[in-house]
Amino acid sequence: xxxxxxxxxxxxATSLLALSSSVLVAQQNETEKPDNSVLAxxxxxxxxxxxxxxxxxxxxxxxxxxxxxxDPYAYDELAxxxxxxxxxxxxxxxxxxxxxxxxxxxxxxxxxxxxxxxxVPHWVRGEESASLTSWPGGIPGTQQRLVVTALGGSxxxxxxxxxxxxxxLSSFAELRALRPDSLKGKILVFDHPFDKELAAAGQxxxxxxxxxxxxxxxxxxxxxxxxxxxxxxxxxxxxFRLPHTGLTLYAKxxxxxxxxxxxxxxxxxxxxxxxxxxxxxxxxxxPQVFADAQSYNVIADWPGTEQPxxxxxxxxxxxxxxxxxxxxxxxxxxxxxxxxxxxxxxxxIHPRRTVRFVAWMGEESGIQGALTYAxxxxxxxxxxxxxxEEDFGADHPIGLTFSGAVALRQYLAxxxxxxxxxxxxxxxxxxxxxxxxxPLMSKGVPxxxxxxxPRFYFKYHHTAADTLDxxxxxxxxxxxxxxxxxxxxxxxxxxxxxxxxHKSSSDGKTLLSxxxxxxxxxxxxxxxxxxxxxxxxxxxxxxxxxAPRGCTDWTR
Numbered sequence: 441x442x443x444x445x446x447x448x449x450x451x452x453a454t455s456l457l458a459l460s461s462s463v464l465v466a467q468q469n470e471t472e473k474p475d476n477s478v479l480a481x482x483x484x485x486x487x488x489x490x491x492x493x494x495x496x497x498x499x500x501x502x503x504x505x506x507x508x509x510x511d512p513y514a515y516d517e518l519a520x521x522x523x524x525x526x527x528x529x530x531x532x533x534x535x536x537x538x539x540x541x542x543x544x545x546x547x548x549x550x551x552x553x554x555x556x557x558x559x560v561p562h563w564v565r566g567e568e569s570a571s572l573t574s575w576p577g578g579i580p581g582t583q584q585r586l587v588v589t590a591l592g593g594s595x596x597x598x599x600x601x602x603x604x605x606x607x608x609l610s611s612f613a614e615l616r617a618l619r620p621d622s623l624k625g626k627i628l629v630f631d632h633p634f635d636k637e638l639a640a641a642g643q644x645x646x647x648x649x650x651x652x653x654x655x656x657x658x659x660x661x662x663x664x665x666x667x668x669x670x671x672x673x674x675x676x677x678x679x680f681r682l683p684h685t686g687l688t689l690y691a692k693x694x695x696x697x698x699x700x701x702x703x704x705x706x707x708x709x710x711x712x713x714x715x716x717x718x719x720x721x722x723x724x725x726x727p728q729v730f731a732d733a734q735s736y737n738v739i740a741d742w743p744g745t746e747q748p749x750x751x752x753x754x755x756x757x758x759x760x761x762x763x764x765x766x767x768x769x770x771x772x773x774x775x776x777x778x779x780x781x782x783x784x785x786x787x788x789i790h791p792r793r794t795v796r797f798v799a800w801m802g803e804e805s806g807i808q809g810a811l812t813y814a815x816x817x818x819x820x821x822x823x824x825x826x827x828x829e830e831d832f833g834a835d836h837p838i839g840l841t842f843s844g845a846v847a848l849r850q851y852l853a854x855x856x857x858x859x860x861x862x863x864x865x866x867x868x869x870x871x872x873x874x875x876x877x878x879p880l881m882s883k884g885v886p887x888x889x890x891x892x893x894p895r896f897y898f899k900y901h902h903t904a905a906d907t908l909d910x911x912x913x914x915x916x917x918x919x920x921x922x923x924x925x926x927x928x929x930x931x932x933x934x935x936x937x938x939x940x941x942h943k944s945s946s947d948g949k950t951l952l953s954x955x956x957x958x959x960x961x962x963x964x965x966x967x968x969x970x971x972x973x974x975x976x977x978x979x980x981x982x983x984x985x986x987a988p989r990g991c992t993d994w995t996r
Contacts, residue, residue, distance in 0.1 A: 491854040492933040500932075501858040501925045504783055508921035509862070513782050514775040515913045517545065521774065522765040522908045529762040530805045531562030531733035538758050542738045542799050545778060549785045551740035551797065558812035560802040562733040563593055565762055566726030568700060570671070572710070573603065576717035583722075586710075587703040588671065589683040589763060590725045591655060592805060593690065594699045601724035602627065602669050602698065608714040612654075615661055624666035627721050629702070630654040631673050631711045634898070639677055644894035645832075645872050651675040652686065659688045659699035669698045669723050673707035678899035681705050685761050686902050687805060698725045737809040738799040742781050742790075744931065749820075750793040752931040753827040754780045754923055757803035757876055764906030768897055772916060773830035774799055780924040791931035793825060800876040803831070807875050814879035824885045826930045828923055829874030833897035834916040837890040839866025840926060843873050844886030855929045862918045866891055888930075890922050 493501075508514075521538065528535045539555070546553050570586040572578070604627040609615055611632060632654045635647040652675040662670035674684035681703040690696045700723070702710070713719050738758065744750065756773025760766025777797050784795065802808030814821070839856065842848050849867045856865040873887035881887045900906050 491851060492935065493854055493929065494934075497929075497932060498854060498858060500787075500789065501855065501929060503787060504789070504924050504928055505858060505862065505921045507783055507787060508779060508924055509914075509917050511779070511783070511786070511917075512913070514772075514779040514916050514920045515911070517775040517778055518767065518771050518911060518916070519908055521771045522767045526765050527762040528758060528760045528766055529563075529565075530560040530735060530759045530802050530808075531730070532564075532762070535735060535759055535801070539736050539738055539799070539801070542758065542774070542778070546738070546740035546781060546797060549781050551742055551781050551785075553738065553740045556737040556739055556809075556812060556816060558735055558737055558801055558809045559732045560735045560759075560808050561593065561805045562730040563805075564728045564730070565590055566596065566728060568725050569601075570700065570702075570721060570723045572713070573720045573722050575713045575719035584709070586706040586721070587681050587683055588700040588706075588723070589685045590727050591659065591672070591685060591688040591699045591701060592761070593688055593729070594659070594725060594727055595696045595729060596727055597669065597698045597723055597725045599726070601722050603720060603722045604668050606710060606714060606719050606721050607667075608711050612657075612661060615665060618665065621666055623662065626667055627669045627671065627723065628658075628662040628665070628667040629671045629673075629707065629710055629714075630658045630662075631707045633673060633704070633707075634675060634677050636677055639895050639898065642893070644677075644898055647677075648675060648894075648898055655684075655686050655701065656689050659697060660691050660694050662699075663690075663695045663697040667697060669700075671700050671702050671707075671721075671723070674701045674704055676704075676898050676901070676903065677895060678903070678905075679704055680899075680905070682900075682903040682905055684902040685763055698723065700725060735801045735809075737801050737813055738797075740781060740797040742784055742795040742797070744793040744795075745790050746792040748794050749823050751796045751820075751824045752791075752793055752927050753796045753798055753824060753877070753880075754927050755798040755800060755827070755829045755874070755876060756831060757800040757809075759801055759804050761804055761902050761906070763902070763904040764900075765908065767906055767908045767911055768833040769901040769906055770803070770831045772834035772911060772919070776830050776834070776916070776920045776923045777828075779920040780927050783924050784928070789928065791928055792933075793931040795927050795931050798876075803876050807879070810876035810879055814883075821880060821883050821885065824880060826886050826888060827873075827877040827880050828888045828927060829877045830889060830919065830923060831874045831876070832889070832892060832894050833901070834911055834919045835892045835894075835896050836912075836915045837862075837864045837892050837919050837922050839864050839868065839891045840888055840922065841868055841870035841873065841891045842886060842888050843869065843871060843881055848886065852929075855926060858925055858929075859922060862921060864890070864918065864922050888926060890919055892919075 525538050526534050528538045543553055568588055568590050570588040572584040606629055607626050608629045608631055634651045638647040654672045655675050658672045659670040676684040683701045683703045688699050754777040756777050757770045758774055781797050800809040852867050856867050859865050873889045877887050900910055
């Protein structure tokens, strides 16, 4: 039992004892006044204190919540985005089509819509196949087919494919311990499992971070060590023989070798056979890499009535991988943010501050759209009151995760009360809000996202099974309600004082601010910084200075 839990139980026990004692005393002597401190404690736990919001504003939040639960807008929009438009790989016609569609939908709601140009990688998946051609105990002349998918940015193999002996490693430490040239001409397989037990303990994001490093950095590291191709165990928790694609980073001074993700079952197979003796593998990948393409972030403002220059952002990323239809990653985030604007239009709500919708382009390929926004809006970042992003699916939300001053938890308590009927009243600090808002958060803007169990999400994201049927309409509606209520609350709060961001407000009226919070950088940023530490034999030293800024794209 944690010390906090013990102290909480002790506090409640002693408080109840004190309450019982005061009641007995009062019964014995009705003229004696009860313990005011006990009454204050009871009032603290039972009173619906409005904090930074009036009673009418709290009623409005409840109206937004209830409307989101009844209105199928988010699910209907998601169905069109996934079923009709389909996968939205950056640089593809579907990506551009989705931009045009979102623009039309937001303009129809009456929002002030603009496009922000950003350049994105243009990579097209081709054919992909792999098979074991020899292995210990195998029947001569037979093969075992493997399920693979190319990683984003991978160059192609020769048309006839690659044939090579397999070397299986489980960590970067094992790679660095190899003798020089021991991988030359061979196919490297990184078999680093997704930690399901860690995920089951509520740390799904941490488990993903441990696993995704090998997808992001393994091909560059293997190429530097002389491998002709690199396969990585899929960074996901599913055991459905589903390979997970995703971004891989290539350093400019390291040879770019073909790379692909293996289904978990096939990684297990290769690892087991490799312990018995040598095995060979044939790999064919035919992706194409083109010059960067022009694309856009979609920005739609619902102008504020009193402080329109102050911005509360709601967002998701519009691009997706091409295996599935991008339902949970991140169609759900897009339609939640769209419904925030739709509900304000439908209910006639116009908060004090501007609510800004952003559909990010290029999250999957290295947050190009987010970096463009941070650059183009640098002079007005100080006017961003808060940034919300949803990029972890749409399972039932249990509350709100925030990154910012600790006092935000108490500040948001009245909002949590409004969200209590849908079981989303937990307010917790956290680091992982979203890759796209990370550049703004690094400048001190507080970030918010729904708190939810991510285990289901990591089964399907980046796979061919990321499709509409994985989305529960009720859970999506609850998630949309949480985003819309939170956005309204932050946009319409009475005051915003930037001078005491790290202090608790004595009057309960202080809004969050642009304090220079100490923020742990996002997963992608940590991966980039890690690049020069995993390449063997000193490779990557030339990227040490440029990596944090320059490796966020697919360097070619």
